[in-house]
Amino acid sequence: xxxxxxxxxxxxxxxxxLLAEAVPRLGLVGEEYFPPASRIADALGTELADGAFxxxxxxxxxxxxxxxxxAVVAGIVIGVLLSVVPYLRxxxxxxxxxxxxxxxxxxxxxxxxxxGTELGSVLLLVVYAxxxxxxxxxxxxxxxxxxxxEETARxxxxxxxxxxxxxxxxxxxxxxxxxxxxxxxxALILAITAELVIGAPGLGARIAVAxxxxxxxxxYALIVVAGVLGLLINVGARSVERxxxxxxxxxxxxxxx
Amino acid sequence: xxxxRGLRKVYExxxxxxxxxxxLTFTVEAGELVCLVGPSGCGKTTLLxxxxxxxxxxxxxxxxxxxxxxxxxxxxxxxxQEYGRSLFPWMRVGQNVGLxxxxxxxxxxxxxxxxxxxxxxxxxxxxxxxxxxxLSGGMQQxxxxxxxxxxxxxxxxxxxxxxxxxxxxxxxLEDLVRRLWRERGITVLFVTHDIDEAVYLGERVVVLSxxxxxxxxxxxxxxxxxxxxxxxRVAPRFAELRTHVYEQIQAAKRGAVTAGTDKxxxx
Numbered sequence: 409x410x411x412x413x414x415x416x417x418x419x420x421x422x423x424x425x426l427l428a429e430a431v432p433r434l435g436l437v438g439e440e441y442f443p444p445a446s447r448i449a450d451a452l453g454t455e456l457a458d459g460a461f462x463x464x465x466x467x468x469x470x471x472x473x474x475x476x477x478x479a480v481v482a483g484i485v486i487g488v489l490l491s492v493v494p495y496l497r498x499x500x501x502x503x504x505x506x507x508x509x510x511x512x513x514x515x516x517x518x519x520x521x522x523x524g525t526e527l528g529s530v531l532l533l534v535v536y537a538x539x540x541x542x543x544x545x546x547x548x549x550x551x552x553x554x555x556x557x558e559e560t561a562r563x564x565x566x567x568x569x570x571x572x573x574x575x576x577x578x579x580x581x582x583x584x585x586x587x588x589x590x591x592x593x594x595a596l597i598l599a600i601t602a603e604l605v606i607g608a609p610g611l612g613a614r615i616a617v618a619x620x621x622x623x624x625x626x627x628y629a630l631i632v633v634a635g636v637l638g639l640l641i642n643v644g645a646r647s648v649e650r651x652x653x654x655x656x657x658x659x660x661x662x663x664x665x
Numbered sequence: 666x667x668x669x670r671g672l673r674k675v676y677e678x679x680x681x682x683x684x685x686x687x688x689l690t691f692t693v694e695a696g697e698l699v700c701l702v703g704p705s706g707c708g709k710t711t712l713l714x715x716x717x718x719x720x721x722x723x724x725x726x727x728x729x730x731x732x733x734x735x736x737x738x739x740x741x742x743x744x745x746q747e748y749g750r751s752l753f754p755w756m757r758v759g760q761n762v763g764l765x766x767x768x769x770x771x772x773x774x775x776x777x778x779x780x781x782x783x784x785x786x787x788x789x790x791x792x793x794x795x796x797x798x799x800l801s802g803g804m805q806q807x808x809x810x811x812x813x814x815x816x817x818x819x820x821x822x823x824x825x826x827x828x829x830x831x832x833x834x835x836x837x838l839e840d841l842v843r844r845l846w847r848e849r850g851i852t853v854l855f856v857t858h859d860i861d862e863a864v865y866l867g868e869r870v871v872v873l874s875x876x877x878x879x880x881x882x883x884x885x886x887x888x889x890x891x892x893x894x895x896x897x898r899v900a901p902r903f904a905e906l907r908t909h910v911y912e913q914i915q916a917a918k919r920g921a922v923t924a925g926t927d928k929x930x931x932x
Contacts, residue, residue: 554750556745556747556750556751557750557751557753559714559719559743559745560743560745560751562719562737563717563718563719563737563741563742563743564737564742564743564764564765564768564812564816565737565739565765565768566764566765566768567768570767570768574753574756574764575753578753578755581755655754655755655796655798656754656755660796660798
């Protein structure tokens with residue numbers, strides 16, 4: 409069944425590539441805006457041989473990873489604090505609901521004012537966008553603590569810190585993992601957006617340069633790279649999730665009793 | 666050992682005022698096995714949580730070995746009805762049993778010895794590496810009992826621990842509690858809604874009234890210490906005692922008031 413699915417998926421993807429090759433060649437769309445798949449593949453090969461491409465990729469990944477790390481740590485620490493300290497959650501709920509929907513891209517002018525085209529601009533946007541994904545999940549996860557588990561921990565005299573560590577954190581972990589996975593995807597989008605719009609060094613800036621210099625196949629090749637990056641990040645996040653949550657119902661599946 | 670004096674618990678909600686427990690006074694001697702039985706919804710769980718320091722009583726006091734209970738005392742262990750939620754699914758059986766021992770400041774070797782000994786006592790010596798959800802319901806409750814044993818409590822509080830397991834498993838677990846109580850000399854306060862279970866297990870049965878709860882009767886169970894699922898349950902004395910408790914519970918449900926007695930029904 410699994411093998412069958414994989415074969416179907418491969419066949420579907422091959423058909424998609426064939427279509428992307430045939431449609432421009434048949435003149436159904438303008439070849440100057442939409443080059444056939446083989447020319448994009450050529451351009452991709454040229455990119456991969458270029459040292460500047462790898463520098464740009466490194467810049468993008470640096471902005472992504474650093475921004476994501478800051479957002480995850482801040483989201484977890486602040487989320488746990490808001491839940492553990494009495495009344496803090498209620499006091500901050502309205503502020504969070506107000507700040508959260510602000511689109512990160514609306515902060516581009518602020519980022520330019522503060523950091524120009526430096527890494528700081530990318531980080532500001534990435535952190536702002538992914539922080540909320542993590543924070544909201546942590547807040548939900550912490551509320552999910554089973555009262556019986558909590559009472560068990562209390563009856564055995566576990567203190568606040570021990571309960572955070574042994575009860576609250578494992579309960580929230582599945583939510584945190586979901587938050588991190590969402591944040592990782594959003595962080596990549598924002599990193600490339602920031603580079604594209606502000607001109608901070610990275611894949612996004614390279615896409616903008618390719619576009620302005622009419623290097624259409626190169627532009628598509630870079631977009632393909634961004635897509636592959638997104639795919640790898642999602643696959644990686646899922647495998648981390650599986651490892652960390654081997655005990656959880658969603659991962660362990662049905663067990664014989 | 667355990668001294669409950671004038672315990673009262675009122676839940677104050679939005680415009681609601683529910684008196685769950687009105688006035689409870691009873692004692693449990695060191696090494697005694699006492700069953701608390703009462704009609705459904707009579708506040709048994711509330712009472713036990715107050716005794717265990719998990720809930721703050723509105724009035725009255727609980728003393729454990731002469732010291733007032735104001736929070737979960739170190740000499741008390743709790744076994745909950747919901748074993749599936751009381752054991753942590755992210756920890757293996759051995760870790761679940763060993764977790765409370767970290768607080769006691771024992772070194773690793775001592776903890777490991779206590780965990781192994783407790784698991785062996787409940788017949789799960791080789792389950793330490795499994796996750797709780799890989800075990801059957803009865804085995805999970807055994808793990809929860811082992812966790813309480815490893816903690817080496819003076820008093821063991823059990824809140825309807827066998828209400829969620831099937832009848833055969835239940836009989837095995839009842840015999841397990843009797844055996845552990847005799848072997849280890851722990852004081853046990855066992856809450857149940859099952860009259861047969863209360864009479865079969867207990868050295869003494871405390872019958873509670875309907876809510877708001879008071880002690881309706883305290884009954885000494887004069888069955889032999891050696892009990893057996895087959896012979897004890899068909900013994901004429903067992904039938905007399907269970908009939909008596911059953912009548913008391915029925916009367917409690919109707920709200921009939923009789924003076925509390927310590928007298929067992931006549932032979």
